[in-house]
Amino acid sequence: MENFVAYNPTKLHFGKDVLNDLGNTVEPYGKKVLLIYGRGSIKRNGIYQKVISQLKSIQATVFEYSGIRPNPVIEDVDAAAELGRKHQVDLVLAVGGGSVIDSAKIISITIPVQTSGWDFYNGTIKPKTAISLITVLTLAATGSEMNPFAVVQNNSTKEKLGWGNDLLYPRHSFLDPQNTFSVPKDYTAYGIADLMAHCLEAYFGEGEAPLSDRFVYAIMKEAIIYGPPLLDDLENYSLRANIMYAATAALNKLTMYGRVSGDWGVHSAGHVLSLLYDIPHGASLSIIYPAWLKLQRERIPERITTLGKNIFGVNNPDDTIKSFESFFHRIDCPISLSAFGIGADKKEDIMKVMIHNNVTGNHHKLTREDYSRLIDLFI
Amino acid sequence: MENFVAYNPTKLHFGKDVLNDLGNTVEPYGKKVLLIYGRGSIKRNGIYQKVISQLKSIQATVFEYSGIRPNPVIEDVDAAAELGRKHQVDLVLAVGGGSVIDSAKIISITIPVQTSGWDFYNGTIKPKTAISLITVLTLAATGSEMNPFAVVQNNSTKEKLGWGNDLLYPRHSFLDPQNTFSVPKDYTAYGIADLMAHCLEAYFGEGEAPLSDRFVYAIMKEAIIYGPPLLDDLENYSLRANIMYAATAALNKLTMYGRVSGDWGVHSAGHVLSLLYDIPHGASLSIIYPAWLKLQRERIPERITTLGKNIFGVNNPDDTIKSFESFFHRIDCPISLSAFGIGADKKEDIMKVMIHNNVTGNHHKLTREDYSRLIDLFI
Numbered sequence: 004m005e006n007f008v009a010y011n012p013t014k015l016h017f018g019k020d021v022l023n024d025l026g027n028t029v030e031p032y033g034k035k036v037l038l039i040y041g042r043g044s045i046k047r048n049g050i051y052q053k054v055i056s057q058l059k060s061i062q063a064t065v066f067e068y069s070g071i072r073p074n075p076v077i078e079d080v081d082a083a084a085e086l087g088r089k090h091q092v093d094l095v096l097a098v099g100g101g102s103v104i105d106s107a108k109i110i111s112i113t114i115p116v117q118t119s120g121w122d123f124y125n126g127t128i129k130p131k132t133a134i135s136l137i138t139v140l141t142l143a144a145t146g147s148e149m150n151p152f153a154v155v156q157n158n159s160t161k162e163k164l165g166w167g168n169d170l171l172y173p174r175h176s177f178l179d180p181q182n183t184f185s186v187p188k189d190y191t192a193y194g195i196a197d198l199m200a201h202c203l204e205a206y207f208g209e210g211e212a213p214l215s216d217r218f219v220y221a222i223m224k225e226a227i228i229y230g231p232p233l234l235d236d237l238e239n240y241s242l243r244a245n246i247m248y249a250a251t252a253a254l255n256k257l258t259m260y261g262r263v264s265g266d267w268g269v270h271s272a273g274h275v276l277s278l279l280y281d282i283p284h285g286a287s288l289s290i291i292y293p294a295w296l297k298l299q300r301e302r303i304p305e306r307i308t309t310l311g312k313n314i315f316g317v318n319n320p321d322d323t324i325k326s327f328e329s330f331f332h333r334i335d336c337p338i339s340l341s342a343f344g345i346g347a348d349k350k351e352d353i354m355k356v357m358i359h360n361n362v363t364g365n366h367h368k369l370t371r372e373d374y375s376r377l378i379d380l381f382i
Numbered sequence: 383m384e385n386f387v388a389y390n391p392t393k394l395h396f397g398k399d400v401l402n403d404l405g406n407t408v409e410p411y412g413k414k415v416l417l418i419y420g421r422g423s424i425k426r427n428g429i430y431q432k433v434i435s436q437l438k439s440i441q442a443t444v445f446e447y448s449g450i451r452p453n454p455v456i457e458d459v460d461a462a463a464e465l466g467r468k469h470q471v472d473l474v475l476a477v478g479g480g481s482v483i484d485s486a487k488i489i490s491i492t493i494p495v496q497t498s499g500w501d502f503y504n505g506t507i508k509p510k511t512a513i514s515l516i517t518v519l520t521l522a523a524t525g526s527e528m529n530p531f532a533v534v535q536n537n538s539t540k541e542k543l544g545w546g547n548d549l550l551y552p553r554h555s556f557l558d559p560q561n562t563f564s565v566p567k568d569y570t571a572y573g574i575a576d577l578m579a580h581c582l583e584a585y586f587g588e589g590e591a592p593l594s595d596r597f598v599y600a601i602m603k604e605a606i607i608y609g610p611p612l613l614d615d616l617e618n619y620s621l622r623a624n625i626m627y628a629a630t631a632a633l634n635k636l637t638m639y640g641r642v643s644g645d646w647g648v649h650s651a652g653h654v655l656s657l658l659y660d661i662p663h664g665a666s667l668s669i670i671y672p673a674w675l676k677l678q679r680e681r682i683p684e685r686i687t688t689l690g691k692n693i694f695g696v697n698n699p700d701d702t703i704k705s706f707e708s709f710f711h712r713i714d715c716p717i718s719l720s721a722f723g724i725g726a727d728k729k730e731d732i733m734k735v736m737i738h739n740n741v742t743g744n745h746h747k748l749t750r751e752d753y754s755r756l757i758d759l760f761i
Contacts, residue, residue: 004623006397009528009630011390017639018385149388214604214627221596229592244383248593248640251388257636260396261627 004261005210010169011255013149017178017248019240022050022139026057028175032135033093034063037114039083039107040098041071048185050141054098066090068110074277074284075102077109077157080120084113087134094135097173101145101197101284104138105153108171111136121157124164133170139177142186143247144194144285146201146254148176156278162360163274165267178251180243188234191246192334193285195230198250199223199330200273200288204265205258206310207303209366212261219258220313225249227314231333268364269295272377275356282343289336294380296324298373340382350378383640384589389548390634392528396557396627398619401429401518405436407554411514412472413442416493418462418486419477420450427564429520433477445469447489453656453663454481456488456536459499463492466513473514476552480524480576480663483517484532487550490515500536503543512549518556521565522626523573523664525580525633527555535657541739542653544646557630559622567613570625571713572664574609577629578602578709579652579667583644584637585689586682588745591640598637599692604628606693610712647743648674651756654735661722668715673759675703677752719761729757 016024029036036058045051058065068083087095087110095114097107112130113120122128140148147153151171156163186194202219225245233242252258259265272295273287282290296307304320311323315330331338340349354374363369369377395403408415415437424430437444447462466474466489474493476486491509492499501507519527526532530550535542565573581598604624612621631637638644651674652666661669675686683699690702694709710717719728733753742748748756 004397004620004627006400009394009396010392013389015388017388018383021385213608213624214600214631217600217603218597221593221600224596225593241383244640245592248383252593261623 004212005263007260009256009260011149011172013172014175015149015178015251016175018244019179019181021177021179022053022057022182025054025139025177026060029058029063029094029096029137030061032137032174034061035090035092036063036065037083037087037090037092037095037110038065038067038098039071039095039103039110040067040069041100041103043069044185045098045141050098050139050182054096054139066092071099071103071106073102074156074163074281075106077119077121077155080106080109080113080155083110084120087114092134094137096137096139098139098141100140100142101147104140104147104173105145105155107136107138108147108153109155112168112170120155123168124155124157124166130168130170136173137175138173139182140247141182142190142194143183143243143250144197146198146251148173148178149251149255152254154274161278161356163278165270178247180240180247183243183247184238186237188237189335190283191237192230192234192336193283193289194250195226195246195285195334196289196331196336197285198246198253199226200269200285200292201253202258203292204267204270205262207306207364207367208259208265209263210261215258215261218252222249222253222258223314227330234334264365266364266366268362268367268369271360271362271364272357275353275360275362276340279352279356280343280345286337289331289338290340290342290381291377293324293328293331293338294377296327297380298377299367300324302367338381345382347382350382353378383591384642386639388635388639390528390551392551393554394528394557394630395554397623398558398560400556400558401432401436404433404518404556405439408437408442408473408475408516409440411516411553413440414469414471415442415444416462416466416469416471416474416489417444417446417477418450418474418482418489419446419448420479420482422448423564424477424520427561429477429518429561433475433518445471450478450482450485452481453535453542453660454485456498456500456534459485459488459492459534462489463499466493471513473516475516475518477518477520479519479521480526483519483526483552484524484534486515486517487526487532488534491547491549499534502547503534503536503545509547509549515552516554517552518561519626520561521569521573522562522622522629523576525577525630527552527557528630528634531633533653540657540735542657544649557626559619559626562622562626563617565616567616568714569662570616571609571613571715572662572668573629574605574625574664574713575668575710575715576664577625577632578605579648579664579671580632581637582671583646583649584641586685586743586746587638587644588642589640594637594640597631601628601632601637602693606709613713643744645743645745647741647746647748650739650741650743651736654732654739654741655719658731658735659722659724665716668710668717669719669721669760670756672703672707672710672717673756675706676759677756678746679703681746717760724761726761729761732757
């Protein structure tokens with residue numbers, strides 16, 4: 004086991020009607036709130052109204068920035084930060100899924116500086132302080148609600164990058180499974196694929212960490228057992244709750260303690276598909292993971308088999324890979340880019356952007372030959 | 383799943399030579415340190431010298447209170463708090479196992495008040511503030527290093543009670559598996575029994591929490607796999623590390639999220655044995671748990687079987703109970719009070735103190751008839 008620091012200061016409020024505590028929780032941080040959300044679904048499902056009513060109950064002044072896209076872009080981050088700077092807000096309140104929360108994290112460190120949030124990604128500057136961040140999660144998927152990571156896309160440089168810093172931990176996150184009832188079937192499934200992929204990135208990282216491996220199995224089994232029935236019963240509180248907590252646990256560092264690093268090669272490749280074709284993040288992962296496992300089939304057969312044994316009860320790498328494919332099939336997640344109408348003629352385009360983004364894993368490095376084989380396996 | 387708040391602010395520094403960061407970590411909290419430790423083993427194994435050298439490096443002034451007993455008593459807490467109050471210390475530094483850390487937690491909230499720490503246990507007063515607490519763990523067992531709980535004994539009232547409050551979280555805890563190399567075989571085994579019992583108290587608590595159940599299996603499997611070989615190889619870093627992290631994870635609330643409560647009936651009964659006969663805490667648990675499982679055998683056979691399936695690969699309650707007995711046997715932990723030379727003639731004494739301490743579980747309530755059957759099963 005490698006040395007590690009276990010630390011996660013986010014306070015997670017999980018369960019039915021936890022939003023009733025939002026006003027009281029916000030109040031100690033101040034009354035000028037920068038509210039960040041997406042493209043309006045929270046107004047249709049009533050979450051927006053609940054949040055506003057909580058903020059009104061403490062006489063907060065609310066500045067809104069909406070329109071955050073599913074693959075969030077740095078232009079929105081910078082514009083929202085400008086709004087927050089202008090009004091000298093006391094805290095950032097993010098209401099949405101991973102895109103909204105990731106954006107809000109970068110907004111919270113960009114407000115105190117006079118530059119673009121992208122400068123944190125390209126390493127030009129380092130954050131010294133952050134505006135306090137509170138989140139209300141409406142989609143179980145990325146785990147952003149309880150971790151210090153954020154992924155943002157820069158269309159002008161054709162980059163989509165992940166980055167982490169302890170200043171990015173939300174102070175509080177509110178997770179009411181009821182707030183995910185209206186997430187449609189496809190995005191519910193993408194969220195499940197995303198949480199599975201987070202477990203896999205940890206598991207295929209570097210270093211021996213047996214308890215973290217067992218936590219990976221624990222979380223993945225939740226997804227395997229409760230994911231498929233949830234897709235037929237989208238307003239089932241218990242199933243929503245199980246998946247929501249599993250998604251948080253899949254990326255709150257619990258699966259990482261004792262490892263050198265996670266791998267993140269599949270995420271790195273998945274970001275390229277989202278960048279090029281605006282493919283939902285979770286779908287990019289269900290497309291690439293089986294292909295990546297096939298690519299690694301001869302290199303790490305035992306590691307793949309151990310995983311298969313523990314989560315699917317199978318005994319060899321091929322059955323493990325098949326089990327992943329049939330699981331993704333059961334939850335209607337694509338395992339080929341063709342599901343989005345994209346064919347082999349795009350291989351060169353994808354290669355180019357993979358090279359430009361230096362797509363690779365931290366542990367399992369990917370060569371250009373690997374890019375080519377990988378694309379052949381998922382296109 | 384029940385509503386829950388997931389929150390744990392302790393920063394855990396885990397791994398080889400992490401004590402090298404102790405001085406730098408202490409410094410921001412102040413220079414007047416109340417150092418709490420046990421009966422001197424840290425002087426023999428060199429940990430004391432390392433701690434003092436780190437404190438000297440930041441020119442700290444150190445006030446020492448030593449002699450904390452394995453089943454810690456309130457008199458020591460009060461005397462140490464008096465010392466800290468007199469010298470207006472900035473922080474409490476606990477170096478030891480669960481007894482030392484539990485004592486230090488109560489010391490840290492007793493310093494700011496003009497009364498006995500026992501008043502927190504009997505509910506006379508509530509803590510409003512705490513002196514910052516940093517811990518250096520030397521025994522893998524209680525999980526106290528990353529939780530807000532503390533157990534203290536009061537010999538004058540013949541009570542041994544557990545109690546929790548968010549103010550009791552250590553700010554930092556330093557866990558170097560090397561610092562447990564000199565723990566003798568018996569106490570290493572008691573620590574393993576203790577971590578197993580913590581998992582069981584969570585598992586047999588109230589409420590359905592499937593992911594927390596799976597975390598229980600994950601942690602118990604670590605103990606089952608790495609515990610026995612460790613007892614034959616006490617200075618094996620990797621085995622010490624696996625058990626040390628498992629013990630922390632067994633009681634840092636991870637196994638509890640989504641439950642109404644843990645059970646804690648066996649701990650409650652175990653405290654009586656420690657109180658009466660000074661039996662090591664872990665040994666009291668290995669003695670009582672198999673008996674408790676037999677008591678519950680007809681009441682919750684499925685729950686017992688599900689556990690057995692997941693951690694021992696057996697298929698019925700009796701084999702589950704037998705597996706626990708043979709596991710405790712393999713690690714030389716007693717499963718009967720006779721191991722300490724205590725026989726059936728003491729049954730009435732034990733009954734009396736169980737009644738006086740209101741021994742019971744939160745979920746599986748224990749009647750006086752249960753006391754009698756339970757004692758018959760372990761005496």
